[in-house]
Amino acid sequence: MISALSKEFFLFLSKNRTLNRAAKKWGLKLGASQVVAGNSIEAMIVKVRELNEKDLVCTLDHLGEFVSSKEEAATATAAAIRTLEAIEKEGLNSHLSVKLTQLGVDIDREFCVNNMRSILETAQKFKNFVRIDMEDYLHYKITLNILQELRETFQNVGTVMQAYLFCAEEDMQKLQGIPLRIVKGAYKESPKVAFQHKKEIDENFMKLIKIHLLGGNYTAVATHDHHIIAKVKQFVEEQQIPRDQFEFQMLYGFRTEMQQSLADEGYKMRVYVPYGSDWFAYYMRRLAERPQNVSFALKGLFLK
Structure with missing residues (x-):
């Protein structure tokens, strides 16, 4: 029940x-x-070391929600930088994922951008990559705008495209050359802006994956859906898309046998690894x- x-x-x-x-x-x-x-x-x-030893690569997310002050955002920024430093020091095979709300975008846009610049400068020094997680639709446009601003200086940053959004295909076309993680979408959005039915979302998901791959762009396919994964494997085989142009991504703790199977087959399999004391909201969204x-x-x- x-x-x-x-x-x-x-x-x-x-x-x-x-x-x-x-x-x-x-x-x-x-x-x-x-x-x-x-x-x-x-x-x-x-x-992360345990995952790396199994040929699984990672992206790390230091969890944080409900940032309401510059002090909290500065603390989150420092935690992101410490995470990058730990990755480098420990020789971990991992990228970093961040949320703009955690870095203060709702408080002061320029303050948030400066926080992102500090993170990206550290990542660039270590030859690492930072993914800006996509949040709810309220933050969608500002996330894309900030990404494009940052890309004028930094090439080691990308973001996420959510397949349930009607505007995803049009906006993705404007992000040519930018590495994207493509997901179905985890937030409850209005039927005015997003598909509401699984069949429609799945169809758009595959459509976006194909468009991004055929454009020669690096594509992270983030799903636990084995039907989608099988279709992607068939598509890249038919289109002779090299394996170094894409990767599969799944969440830490979910479908671990499938993660290992994909890695054993020679696909790059990246595990999204959240950590930190601010875990509750993340966990509720997974449920x-x-x-x-x-x-x-x-x-x-x-x-x-």
Whole structure:
């Protein structure tokens, strides 16, 4: 019965600031430890090294939500830079993912851009890559605008395109030459701006992947859907697209056998690895995407 709880319910919980604050004190509870790689950099390093040893590459996300001051955004920026420094020092095979809201875009746009520049300068020094995660539609246009501004100086930055958005194809055409992660989309958006049915989203997802690949662009296909993965594998084979032009991406803790299988087949398989104490909203969104993942929470109730 609990698995029948609606997507809207979990998304509602993900936006609850009180629960989010409380969760920082709980530690990784409710099964979150299965999908979040620890509270600290030290714990994260252990997990990423284990993945790298299995020929799985990573992208790291130091979790953070509800940033409401420049001080909090500066702290998040410093954490992102420390993550890049840890990747370099420990010799980890990993990129970095960041959210503009965490870096203060809702507080002061230029302040946020300057924070991004600091992060990208560090990544550039280490010859690393930073992905700007796409958030809800409210932040969609400003994310694309900031990306294009940053690309005037930095080539080591890309973003995410969400296939459920009507405007995704048109906007993607403006991002030629920019590495993109293509996803279906994890937020609940209005039918005025986004497809609402799985069939339509899946069709647009494959359409975007094909367009980006055929344009010669580096493409990260982010999905746990084995049907989509099989179609992508068939398409790149038919079109003779080299394997160094694309990669598959999945979330830490999900479909681990498939992740390993793709790596064993010689595909680049990147695992999105979140870590940090601010885990609650991220975890609720994962439950919203697939209510059957509530089994994680049930198991977590019995973890000591």
